[in-house]
Amino acid sequence: MANWAILSGIEGNLAAYEAVLADIRRQRQPVTDLYIVGDLVGLRGDNEALVRRVRSPQPGEPIPQVCTGWWEEQCFSLHGLRGLPDAPELVDRDRLGTVKDLWEAVSRQTVLWLADLDFGFHELDCLLIHGSTVSYSDELTPETSPLTLCDRLIRADANTLFCGRSGLAFECWVEPSALQSTVTTLDQTAAPQEQGKSPRRVVGVGNVGRQAGQASYVLYNPGTNKVTFKQVQGSLAKGFGASKGLSHR
C-alpha cells in the first residue's frame, strides 16, 4: 500500500534531513514515496553535502523526488538561468550580504542540477508544489482568504494541494458550497448556474530544516486519503547531526 512522505524546506540542514529519514524508517507502514517540495538548499547548512545525500539514497530508502522552491529560484536568478537577474527578491528581503552568502553556499554545478528539477508533481488527484501554480513564492497559510485557497485549488486542478512555502503544518478543507453564476451575452441570458462543489484541501507540509531541532513533515496515505503530521524530536536531529560526516562518505 502506498504511503507518501512529503517534506519541504530542508535548506541545507543535513542533520535535520537525516532525522526525518530516521523517522521515516521507523514507520510501521513503510514509506513508499518520498517527495521534497522545494527549498532543498538554503543560506545556512552544508548544501553540497545535503544534495549529495539526496542524490544517493541508501539501499532500502525511497528515491527522493525533488521539485524547486523559493531558494532554488533565487539561485537560478543569481546564476542568470531563469527569471530576473541578480535575485531582486532576495535583495529586497535581506541585505545585499545574503546575495554573496547564497553565491558561496551553492556551487554552480549544484545550481545546474537543481535547474533540471520539476516545478511540482501531479500525482493521482494531488498537486505537490512549493508555493502554488501561481508562483513559487505564493505563501498559503490557514489565514489565507478562503477564496484565494479555493482559487489555488482550482488552478492546481487537484483535490489536495500539498505546499511548503509557509513552512507551517496544516490541513485546510475548503468547501465552495454555493455560488450562483449568470452569464449574459449579446445573444442570450443563460439560466443561472449553481457552481457549488465538494470540499477540497490545501495541506501545509511543515518545514524540515529552518529551525534546528524542529523538523516537521507529513505522511499521506492515498488509499485512505489521510494526512498525518509528523514532528521529529530535536535531540534526535542533533544526534544525527553528529554523524553528518559519515553519512555521505
Add this chain to the structure above:
Amino acid sequence: MKLAVISCIHGNYEALNAVLSDIDTHRADQIYCLGDLAGYGPHPNAVVELVRSLDIPTCQGCWDEDIVEGLNACECSYPSQLAEKRGHLAHEWTNRAIHPEVRKYLATLPMTLRQDNLCFVHGSPNSQHEYLLPSMDGFAALERVLSAEADVLFCGHTHVPYLRELDNGTLSVKVQQPGQGETQHQFTAPLKRIVNAGSVGEPRHGRPNATYVLYDTDSAQVTLREVPYDYAKTCAAIIEQGLPPIFAWRLARGMEFAERADDPGHVCER
C-alpha cells in the same frame, strides 16, 4: 452617471469612430478604455491620437506592452503555430509603423484604473494576458473581482462581450493544525460582477460589428452594444498597408482569434 467602456481597438479607426458616435447618441458622461489600441489593424497611430485627444482614461493591453517592450509575449499565449506566425507579422508591421511619441504614450499607460467600486483592467487583475472567459470556474472568477477590491470588474482581451453576475458566494473552511483543535469558519461574498467590454476593432463573436458596453452607475444597468461599421474600409486598408490579407478575411467574419483562450488559468511566466 453613464459610463461607456471600450477595449481592444487594434488599430481599427473606422470601428472606433462608429463606436464613438454610438456612445454620443447614448450620452455617456465618461469613457474608459481597456487597452490594446494597436496590433493587427492598419491605423495604430490614428487610433492612439483619437483616444488621447478625447482624454479617455486607458489601461495598457498586452499588445501595447509588446509595442513598448519588444515582443516578449510567451509563445503559450497563441492558440496555434499559425496564429503565432501571424501575430509576429502583425507585431513587426506595427512596430515599424508606430510613431515614437505614440510608443512613449503607450509606455505611460497604467495596468489598472479605478472609479469608486469599479475596477478596469485589460485581461485580469493578475495579468494583461489572462483571459476571463465566461466559462471560467465561478469561484476563480469571484476571486479575480475580490482581488481587485471591486464590486464590478471591467475587462476585455477575449474580444467577446459578456456580463457575468456572481451571487451568494459561500465557502466554508475547516482547519486542522498539529497540537490545536479544529477550527471552522464561513465566508460569504455579496453580488459581484464581471463586465467584458468585447472588442471595438477585432470582434470575435462571429459577426463583423464592433462591440462595447454601457454602464449606469446609479442603476448598475449593463448594456452590451453591437455597432455596425464600414468594415470593408478597414479590410481594404489592411491590404493596402501590406498587412496579411487573411487579417481582412477574418475581420470581415468576426472570427479574429489571435491568442489562446482555452487555458484561462495560464499565467505567462516571463
Add this chain to the structure above:
Amino acid sequence: MPHFIAISGPSGSGKTTWISQFLKDQSTPQFYVCPGLGEISMDLARIGYRFPWVQVVAEAQLRAVLADLPDQATVYFEWGFHLDLGSPFLAGLGCERVAVLPPDLTESDWHTWADRVVAGNAVAAPANGHLPEVWCTPLTGQVFDPPSLEVLLLEVTGGAYGQVCRLKGIFELPNGRAFYVDFVEGLPGMEYTELNLPPWLAGRPSRFSGIEVTGWGLEQQAIAQTLLDSGLSDAALSQYHQHF
C-alpha cells in the same frame, strides 16, 4: 475475362464512396485506377491505405498492369470530372460505364455517356464552361500543428484563398496518426477519418500525404505558405514524439 468499370460524375458526387463498397470484397483481385493527377492522387493513396488488398495503379504502371491482368480481376477507373468522357482509351477497353450524379441532375453529358446512373450527393453541378481548377501538392514528411491545421482547413474551405468546392487531404499529426479529410461544398461539415495505419513516432513519416483543392480563383501561393506555416519544425516534432 477481366471486368472494367469506369465511374464518372461531378466533383463531390460520391464516386470514390460508390467504388469503396465493392473494394471491401477480398475474394477476387481488384484494381483501382484514378488517372489524370499523376502521382499526387489523394484517392489513390486513400484507397491504398484503406484497402491494402486492392492494387492501386499509378499512371506510370497502368500499361504494364493492364497487359497482365488475371481473368477474375475487376478494374475500377475513377474518371474525374476534368477528363474527357469520349476518351479513346476508355472506349478501347470496353468498360461498363457508371455515372454517380446528384439526384436533381436530369440531363448532362454524363447521362449520355453512362450505361447506368447512380444517385449520389446533392452537389451543384458546375455550370458549363466554368470547370474548376484542381491544385494539388504532396505533403509527405510534413507533420501538422493540429490547431493550425484546423484553422487552415477552415480558411481554405471557407473561401479565404479562392472559392473551393472540394478539398481532399491526407495529413500527418504529431501523435503519429494520419487523417483523411474530405470537404464537399454544399454538404454539411468536413469529414475526418483516421487512416488505419501504424502510428509513425520516429522522425518524419515517409509514407504519402498530400492535399488536393478544387475550386475557382485559387490563390495557390497563399495556400502553400499557410501549409508551410502550419507544419512543425524538427525540434517541435521531436518534442511531441518524446511526449507520446
